[in-house]
Amino acid sequence: MSCKCGKTCAPVESPANICTTEDKAKCGCGPAPEATPLTGKNFTATRNACKLCAPLGACLAFRGIEGCLPFLHGSQGCATYIRRYMISHFREPMDIASSNFGEESVVFGGRGNLNEGLKHVIEGYKPKVIGIATTCLAETIGDDVHMYVKDFIKENEGSISIPHLLHASTPSYAGSHADGYQWAVRAIVDQLAVDGPNEKFIGVFPGMISPADLRHLREIMDDFGMQFSIVPDYSDPLDGPVWGEYHRIPEGGTPVSEISKLGRASAIIELASTIADKQSAATLLDEKFSTAVFRVGLPIGIRQSDKFYKVLEQITGRPTPAKHAGERGRLIDAYVDGHKYAFGKKVVIFGEEDFVVGLTAFCAEIGLKPVLCASGGKSGKLKTCIRDAAPELDPETEILEGVDFAEIEVAVNHLKPDLLIGNSKGFSVSRKTSVPLVRVGFPIHDRVSGSRTLHLGYRGAQRLFDTLVDKLMEMKQDGNDIGYTYI
Structure with a gap:
């Protein structure tokens, strides 16, 4: 059907012949604006994002360190959102502290808020570690959290018992929750791992996986008879047994003593495919301590799992245990059946x-x-x-x-x-x-x-x-x- 504008208002093969929004204003026909989806170059805003914020990933990583309390340097809303979001998935308590920015902090910086918040957390929770991640607001105003933490330790040493204070820069506008997780893991390793004589000890960086996956990884490594450490390991803190009474910081997680040994590890396994070297904790250990690094993708399916098991065989010099070979055989049989x-x-x-x-x-x-x-x-x-x-x-x-x-x-x-x-x-x-x-x-x-x-x-x-x-x-x-x- 032709219109006054000389085009066609009915659907046709060539979009050039369809009335545009401007044409519609002239003759009252043509498709409604929503009929042509806005994607790619036509649209720059995000609608229902297929990712989450970077500090969320950092909080997950920090929760996997024994005795660690995640602490967000920024507004209270960030901590509340992330805490509630993670509780809805893991169905476990998840405390996240905050420096609680207000208008004054935005204008003059959040050093005072950070210092006050750290003192309250140390007094109230008595953590072994505080993992500090920065939010978009703190990053945007340029707060130098690394310097703030050093000054806090200098000013309060002797007067209070200061736990390990770890800091990761995690602005959401620079990456997703997966990026935030990797940035935090790299920061943890960078600030805790120390050099020394090589030990028969394997470090594993598992990536963002479920507590069930972490437990299965531990089982596999145990069955190969290796001394190992998974960093971080939030399987118990975020999927533990029922408590008789409330614990402010759940039991479990990777001990700081094991993380410090990563600089002396005989090998590191990193389960990642798309990670950049500047995000990678394994690459950091290679650069600082010349540690042998084995990087394989997440072992999902037979082919990817075979690669992972071959790495374990190479490191240990042992064949895949019969239990796991049996699981592989049953899986192949299931593939045939289905x-x-x-x-x-x-x-x-x-x-x-x-x-x-x-x-x-x-x-x-x-x-x-x-x-x-x-x-x-x-x-x-x-x-x-x-x-x-x-x-x-x-x-x-x-x-x-x-x-x-x-x-x-x-x-x-x-x-x-x-x-x-x-x-x-x-x-x-x-x-x-x-x-x-x-x-x-x-x-x-x-x-x-x-x-x-x-x-x-x-x-x-x-x-x-x-x-x-x-x-x-x-x-x-x-x-x-x-x-x-x-x-």
């Missing part, structure tokens, strides 16, 4: 970049067809790392970084996947598009299993495979009017 249900089903995967790399490699090896791999992170390495981890991936698979859920929703409507695989923040996309969501990773706010969701190793792959195939079978069963009991 292949006909998984093969060719289209999936969209989203989350932290390293997690997306591991999940994509796993999905590709079980016959699923990833059509979109997306992350809010901006490492610049996502596409290369995914192609390296899953060389059989379809060349047409879209791999996007720095995206939000509004852009993911547009892609889902276009790609028509069978499943979404990611955290619970993707539920809004699932609901709008009627594509089922399988919840993995962080955060999982609308289920109680977040802390106990296992992803890593052969055992984690078995759990993921069973969950995904069972979901596909359930969808097939529910979508049939007859109601077959055999699928």
Whole structure:
């Protein structure tokens, strides 16, 4: 149908022939503004971010140090938001202190607030360690927290018992929660690890994984008979047993004494794919102490787990224990049993970049067809790392970084996947598009299993495979009017 403007108001193949917003003002026709989604170069704001703030990741890392209380240098709202956000996932208490900026702090700096806050925390909590992370506000006004901490120690030494004070710079405008986590881990190692005679001791930097994953990693390392330390280890502080009485700082975490030994470790294993050298604690140890570093991606699925186990075999000189070889064999058998249900089903995967790399490699090896791999992170390495981890991936698979859920929703409507695989923040996309969501990773706010969701190793792959195939079978069963009991 032609209009006064000489264009067409009905949908046509060529967008050039459709009435624009300006045309609509002239003749009252053409598409509504929302009919053309604003993505990529057409839109710069974030809508429903596919990432979280950097101090959140830092607080998670600090919680994995024994006796550590996270402390945010900034406004009270940041600490409250992060504390509540993490409680909703882990279902455990999570205290986070704050220097509680007000208008005066913004204008004149937050040194006084930081000093006062540290004194209160030391008196009230008696922590072994205080992990200080900076918020956007403190970074924007240029507070020199490193200098403030040094001055605080100088001014108060002798009058109060000062714990280890660790500081990480974590502005959210420079990175995501995954970046904040890595910055904090690097800062912890930089400020605590010391040189000395080499020891038969392995350090492991696991990345952002679940408490269940951390426990499984410990089990694997124990079975290889190694002396090791996982840094950080928040499995007990954020997934511990019920208490008879409240603990202000939960038990568990990596002791400072073990972190200090990292400079003398015989080897370091870092589970990461997209991490930059300037973020990497392993790279720092290599630069400072010439420590041997082994970097492998998150061991999700058989192929990635095989790489991890081969590193352990290389370091220890021992074969993979029979228990784990048996798990691998049963997993292969399960792949065969479930292949006909998984093969060719289209999936969209989203989350932290390293997690997306591991999940994509796993999905590709079980016959699923990833059509979109997306992350809010901006490492610049996502596409290369995914192609390296899953060389059989379809060349047409879209791999996007720095995206939000509004852009993911547009892609889902276009790609028509069978499943979404990611955290619970993707539920809004699932609901709008009627594509089922399988919840993995962080955060999982609308289920109680977040802390106990296992992803890593052969055992984690078995759990993921069973969950995904069972979901596909359930969808097939529910979508049939007859109601077959055999699928």
